[in-house]
Amino acid sequence: MHRVLLTAPDDIDGWRASARQLATQGVDPADIVWQVGDAPDDLFGNIDLEQAATPAAFSVPRAFLDLAESAILHRDPQRFALLYALLVQLRARPGLMQDRADPLLRRVAALAKAVRRDIHKMRAFVRFREMKADGASRFVAWFEPDHHIVRANAGFFVRRFASMHWSILTPEISIHWDSQTLSEGPGAQRSDAPDGDPVEALWQGYYAAIFNPARLKTGAMLSEMPKKYWRNLPEAVLIPDLIAGAQAREAVMIARRPTLPKTQDDSAT
Amino acid sequence: MAQLTTRQKLEILADAAKYDASCASSGTTKRDSRGGKGIGSTEGMGICHAYAPDGRCISLLKILLTNSCIFDCHYCINRRSSDVRRARFTAREVVDLTLNFYRRNYIEGLFLSSGIIRSSDYTMEQMVEVARSLRQDHHFRGYIHLKTIPDADPALLHQAGLHADRLSINVELPTESGLKRLAPEKDGGRIEGAMRHLRSEIEDGQDARRKYKSAPRFAPAGQSTQMIIGADAADDRAIIARASSLYDRHRLRRVYYSAFSPIPSPSAVLPLRRPPLMREHRLYQSDWMIRFYGYDAGEIAAATDAATGCLPLDIDPKLAWALNHRATFPVDVNRAPREALLRVPGLGVRAVDRILLSRRHRRLRLDDVARLTTSIRKLRPFLIAADWRPLALADCADLRARLAPPAQQLDLFT
Ligand code: SF4
Numbered sequence: 180m181h182r183v184l185l186t187a188p189d190d191i192d193g194w195r196a197s198a199r200q201l202a203t204q205g206v207d208p209a210d211i212v213w214q215v216g217d218a219p220d221d222l223f224g225n226i227d228l229e230q231a232a233t234p235a236a237f238s239v240p241r242a243f244l245d246l247a248e249s250a251i252l253h254r255d256p257q258r259f260a261l262l263y264a265l266l267v268q269l270r271a272r273p274g275l276m277q278d279r280a281d282p283l284l285r286r287v288a289a290l291a292k293a294v295r296r297d298i299h300k301m302r303a304f305v306r307f308r309e310m311k312a313d314g315a316s317r318f319v320a321w322f323e324p325d326h327h328i329v330r331a332n333a334g335f336f337v338r339r340f341a342s343m344h345w346s347i348l349t350p351e352i353s354i355h356w357d358s359q360t361l362s363e364g365p366g367a368q369r370s371d372a373p374d375g376d377p378v379e380a381l382w383q384g385y386y387a388a389i390f391n392p393a394r395l396k397t398g399a400m401l402s403e404m405p406k407k408y409w410r411n412l413p414e415a416v417l418i419p420d421l422i423a424g425a426q427a428r429e430a431v432m433i434a435r436r437p438t439l440p441k442t443q444d445d446s447a448t
Numbered sequence: 449m450a451q452l453t454t455r456q457k458l459e460i461l462a463d464a465a466k467y468d469a470s471c472a473s474s475g476t477t478k479r480d481s482r483g484g485k486g487i488g489s490t491e492g493m494g495i496c497h498a499y500a501p502d503g504r505c506i507s508l509l510k511i512l513l514t515n516s517c518i519f520d521c522h523y524c525i526n527r528r529s530s531d532v533r534r535a536r537f538t539a540r541e542v543v544d545l546t547l548n549f550y551r552r553n554y555i556e557g558l559f560l561s562s563g564i565i566r567s568s569d570y571t572m573e574q575m576v577e578v579a580r581s582l583r584q585d586h587h588f589r590g591y592i593h594l595k596t597i598p599d600a601d602p603a604l605l606h607q608a609g610l611h612a613d614r615l616s617i618n619v620e621l622p623t624e625s626g627l628k629r630l631a632p633e634k635d636g637g638r639i640e641g642a643m644r645h646l647r648s649e650i651e652d653g654q655d656a657r658r659k660y661k662s663a664p665r666f667a668p669a670g671q672s673t674q675m676i677i678g679a680d681a682a683d684d685r686a687i688i689a690r691a692s693s694l695y696d697r698h699r700l701r702r703v704y705y706s707a708f709s710p711i712p713s714p715s716a717v718l719p720l721r722r723p724p725l726m727r728e729h730r731l732y733q734s735d736w737m738i739r740f741y742g743y744d745a746g747e748i749a750a751a752t753d754a755a756t757g758c759l760p761l762d763i764d765p766k767l768a769w770a771l772n773h774r775a776t777f778p779v780d781v782n783r784a785p786r787e788a789l790l791r792v793p794g795l796g797v798r799a800v801d802r803i804l805l806s807r808r809h810r811r812l813r814l815d816d817v818a819r820l821t822t823s824i825r826k827l828r829p830f831l832i833a834a835d836w837r838p839l840a841l842a843d844c845a846d847l848r849a850r851l852a853p854p855a856q857q858l859d860l861f862t
Contacts, residue, residue: 277805280816303495307552318551338480339489343551378548384455385549388462389510390500393709394725399503403496414498422501 182212185259188327188351190215191251198263203237208267213259242276243269249291249298252327261287297326302335304408305347308376318345321372321411329354333361348372379413386414392425452535458545460535464515464526465561469674469704473507473556473591476613476669486587487550490613494556494591508559508593509549513537513574517563521620521631522717523679523708526563536565539577546582550590557591557613558582564597572600572608579611591669598635598642605642606666609649614669614701617642619694622687626680630717643698646671650699670701677731678723679708683757685749688734692745695738705731730759737766740797741790762852767793770830771848780832781812793851794826826851 181201185193194213201211247262255261265287269275275284307318318340329347333354336347346355348367355362400418409415452460473494480489496505514536515526525532537545546558560578564571575594582588593614596605609615617639621627624636646667653666673694675687682690691703707728708718734751737743751768752759759765770777770793779788781803789800799821806812806820811834818824829838829847 274809278809279802280806280810280812280819285819299495303497305553309552320553335489335491338482338491340487340551340553341481341483342485342487376552378552381455381458381545382549382552382554384459385462385509385511386498386500386506388459389466389506391466391502391504391709393722394502394504394707396503396725397501400499400501403505404499412498418501425501 180210180212181206182214183259185213185215187330188215188254189252189330191248194251194259194262195247198266199237201263202266202270208260208264211260211263213263237270239266239269240273240276246276246287246291248331249294250287252294252297252331253290254326255290258290261290294326294328297324298328298332300408301328301332304404304412305336306411306413307345308373309378310373316344318343319372320345320347321367321369322347322349323411324349327351330363337361376413383414383417387417387421390421392421392428395422395425397422454541454545457535457537457541458511460533461511461513461515461537464512464532464563465510465559467525467706467709468510468559468561468595469706470593470616470672470702471505471507471510471559472614472669472672472702473593474669475701476591477665479589481587481589484587486589487547488557488589490556490589490591497554497556507556508591509546509555509557510559511537511542511545513539513542513560513562513571513578514565515563516565518566519564519631519633521634523620523630523676539574539581542578543581543586546578546590547586547588550588555590557588557593559593559595561595562597568597568599569601569604572597572604576604576607576611579608583611593669596642596646598639602645605646606649609646609653609666610664612667614672615646615667616672616674617646618674619643619690620674620676621680622675622677622682622690623680626682630679640698643671643673643694643700647698671698672700672702672704673698674704674706677705677707677728679718683752684727684731684734684759685752685757687731688738688745688748691735692738703735705735724761726761727758730761730765734759734765737769741766742787743769743791763848764793766791767826767851777830778832778838779830781817782807782832782834792827792830794823794830795821 183193183197183201185197243266250258250262261283265275265283268283275281278284279288301322301324305320305322307320310317310319329349329352336345336354337356340356342358344357346353348371350368351366353364353367355364404412404415409418473490474492476490478491480491481487494507496507498506500506512526514534515532516534516536517524517526517528520528524530542558542560546555549555550557558578560575562571562575575596579592579594582592591614592612593616594608594612595616595618596608598617605615619627619636619639620631620634627634627636650667650670653663656663657665675691677687687705694700694703705728707723707725709722734748737748738745747769748759748765750772751765760768763771770791776788776791779792781789786800786804789795789803790797795803802820803812803817806816810816814824814828814831814833814836817827817831817833821827828836829851831838
């Protein structure tokens with residue numbers, strides 16, 4: 180039995196180095212326990228990897244690395260083991276990455292897909308609130324991701340908000356940018372973030388006004404903006420009232436129509 | 449009248465902009481704000497930062513500079529004779545609002561259009577000033593879409609293109625007669641002339657960039673347009689033909705459709721009912737078929753109903769085409785070329801690409817196909833797999849009934 184200790188839940192480098200070594204030694208996926216952090220010794224005891232002087236180089240397709248980079252951020256504790264099992268199979272079947280009907284590949288691809296969606300939703304739904312201190316501004320957001328994506332996603336916010344000072348606080352980790360350097364801190368709580376921002380009233384006004392009550396389609400909204408995100412979106416408090424008012428408002432508009440006779444042309448539609 | 453607050457103006461000017469369907473912020477150049485004093489980035493796909501209860505993506509701050517207008521287009525809430533409350537933003541106010549929203553990660557950028565005040569040139573100047581200030585005074589690297597006014601001076605359109613990612617000019621109605629009747633002050637010839645002009649500016653810009661890396665970019669996300677559906681008598685066949693000729697002649701990135709929506713204080717020459725939202729949806733599906741599935745406009749026309757000239761509402765146009773061309777099916781999922789697989793109702797581009805890759809490694813069975821797609825039920829009649837061969841389609845008289853969704857889900861409002 181081998182035990183691999185990874186430094187963090189998103190420790191892709193650690194996983195890669197260990198996986199490469201284990202795979203070159205032909206270690207069976209069933210004989211590995213993957214662990215994050217310095218968890219206490221368990222029933223398997225501490226069996227270190229044999230240190231191969233130079234781990235034999237073997238190459239894997241780019242598609243596998245892309246998939247692994249995403250899938251490893253999933254909160255599923257099985258992710259390291261699944262990826263290793265896929266790696267072992269891939270060495271036996273080099274074309275495996277193209278066989279989208281393969282059950283193991285499909286399972287790992289589903290993990291990666293969930294992670295990519297989470298990354299995308301974080302880019303969409305982080306809402307900064309401005310904090311002013313000594314004439315300087317810092318923009319602070321509280322966000323609750325589903326997976327271990329925060330570190331991997333930091334680059335996006337750096338590229339976009341490069342000249343701002345900002346922090347994104349999450350339960351597991353916090354990241355801070357001071358217009359020069361990115362730093363990390365421990366997880367935080369919602370109450371560590373500011374509880375409002377005057378611009379939010381404008382944003383809410385915009386959100387309500389841009390909504391067309393004549394075309395209510397709540398299903399489409401919910402599939403892209405599920406309720407679990409609502410509590411951190413300032414505009415979401417308006418949704419129930421907007422929906423409730425929508426049908427009534429359309430009825431009023433139709434009732435206000437002038438009552439001239441229809442022309443031939445009009446009735447054709 | 450009391451002075452309007454920023455919030456009141458925003459509500460009026462966003463309300464007036466919501467009938468414009470476009471909110472795309474994709475497909476421009478990749479850029480970010482690292483190492484500079486600016487703000488913003490664009491990285492290929494635009495992001496939807498929120499969804500309204502109408503299901504639409506909110507990606508841009510979509511507003512009018514003013515909803516006052518000297519024109520009187522009947523379908524438009526801003527027309528001169530409408531009794532809607534009027535408001536006007538200064539260029540500075542729009543700039544501040546855009547930056548304030550952007551910094552809080554509410555939006556990808558700005559989509560600015562305007563009613564026409566004083567003159568086309570004056571209005572266009574104000575809009576260009578917003579874009580200029582964002583880019584030059586604030587080094588804004590986010591997305592900017594300007595709706596341009598066809599009659600404005602070409603020099604102003606040129607300025608607009610230097611600052612904006614995308615420009616659009618709305619053709620408004622699918623037919624010339626519809627435009628004459630419902631937008632009497634607009635001129636179809638001038639609208640198309642302006643689109644032609646933009647196309648050549650965009651292409652000149654691309655040529656120049658090929659030769660000199662430092663040449664300025666001109667509207668890198670191209671131009672688009674919008675047509676209102678259901679306000680005049682044009683049928684889907686006419687609409688699709690018009691869209692396809694616009695794509696061909698002006699190299700548009702997108703033609704947007706906007707189902708005519710009941711507006712407050714409507715004009716008496718408008719139809720009494722709005723078209724089913726499903727009609728707009730079917731037109732978008734046909735647009736996808738042309739852009740990504742290899743159909744041409746003539747083939748889509750063959751999927752319309754002979755009597756009404758419209759696409760069926762109860763089934764999608766790809767299925768409608770297939771039912772009208774039953775001899776083309778079933779196709780063999782293990783052997784058929786990409787083009788043939790793309791025509792199978794229910795198979796999307798991604799699923800087809802996965803099938804093509806996977807079948808190099810195994811003979812696909814129905815189960816395998818099910819894993820690569822979302823719904824096998826709809827596909828089965830059209831596919832041959834290693835362990836599956838359907839009845840000849842010609843023998844299934846009730847196929848349409850079996851594949852169509854229950855009717856009451858179509859449109860809750862008509
Ligand atoms: S010119 Fe534009 S804003 Fe003015 S009435 Fe016509 S469509 Fe509306």
